[in-house]
Amino acid sequence: MTDEDGCTLMKVLMDEPELVTTINTGYKKLRNVTCLSEEEFWTSAEVSDMKCFNVQGTVTNTIKTKSGEWPADIAVTSDGDLVYSSGTVNKVKSGQTEEVIRLQDWIPTNLCVTSSGDILVTIYSDDTTQSKVVRYSGSTEKQTIQYDDEGKPLYSGNSKIKYISENRNLDICVADCGAGAVVVVNHAGKLRFRYTGHSSTTKNNAFSVHGITTDIQSQILTADFNNNCIHILDQNGQFLRYIDNCDLRNPFGLCVDKSDNLFVAEYSSGNVKKIKYLQ
Incomplete structure (x- = not known):
């Protein structure tokens, strides 16, 4: 959201986020x-079909x-092409699937x-x-992130x-x-930093971090599968x-659209919930 001078306007967290709509995908294990x-x-x-839905x-x-095989993860490029990982990393452009990344001795998962x-x-x-994060430009490896300054994983x-997820400030956020x-x-x-959950009397289960996304304010949103909630952190x-x-219920994958609506994939119900949380 911008004002008449083109400056980005700050949005604030709503006291009570609103459920805008619920879309049933028909999937089990979404x-x-x-x-x-x-x-x-x-x-x-957890099936080989990837489906695109409209909000209706x-x-x-x-x-x-x-x-x-079923895809470990999916993403969309700025051109609207679908990228997915399923043993290899592939891009679908104009209906044609192209293998982008194939690894030896390592298996790609989330992206x-x-x-x-x-x-x-x-x-x-x-x-x-071992686990690590690798940055690719096309098929070319540009950066590997595996150890801290003390050499620890x-x-x-x-x-x-x-x-x-990449944050707006270019931080790289991983839900481990x-x-x-x-x-x-x-x-x-x-x-x-590392975030290991928030002490709360209302959340009885261990922090079970799954999906992660970021928004226009560089806030980090992550799904807590076992506690049926989303944690929002600042940058x-x-x-x-x-x-x-x-x-x-069992929130798994997350994404935020350009209007800062949150989309939550629920594992067991197969529902995608669109939630407004900023105003």
């Missing part, structure tokens, strides 16, 4: 959602993974497309003892979910499910509030 536009979004589950709930496109058009991918080793070494932490590094890969990792109304 995992991922990524916005194509304010009117359309892609989804994927109509399927507008369906693409199968080339491998026949995001950055503001510069690079792809950030979380990958783990074949023996599931930044991410838990396993095949568990590590959703990833195996570590129960959001791990944030700057653009150069230097650790900025420095300070807890701001929960989204724990809107009858959320």
Whole structure:
């Protein structure tokens, strides 16, 4: 949102986020959602079909993974092309699937497309003892993020979910499910902070971090699967509030559209919920 001089206007968190609409995808075990536009979004589950829906709930496109396996993650480029990981990283352009990244001894899982058009991918080793984040420009590896300044691993070494998002300030935010932490590094890969949940008398289960996304204010939103809520942090990792109304159930994947509406993929129900949380 901008004023008449083209300056970005600050939005504030609503006291009570509003459920705008619920779209049933028909999926069991829905995992991922990524916005194509304010009117359309892609989804994927533990099947090979990836479906694009409009906000009225109509399927507008369906693409199968080339491998026949279900996709670990999906993202959309600035040109509107679908990118997905399923053993390899692939891009679908004008209906044609092109393999972009194939690795030896490492397996790509979660990914995001950055503001510069690079792809950030979380990958783990074949023996599931190491994990790292790699930045690609096309098929070319540009950056590897694996260790902190003391040589210790930044991410838990396993095949568990590590959703990833680039923040507006170019920080790289990883939801490390195996570590129960959001791990944030700057653009150069230097650790900025770890967030391991917020002490609350209303949240009885351990912090179960799944999907992650960021918004126009560089706020970080992450799904807490077991506590049926979304944590909102500022860009420095300070807890701001929960989204724990809107009858959320097992929130998994997250994305934010250009109008800062939050889309939440619910694993068990197969629903995508569109939520307004800024005003």
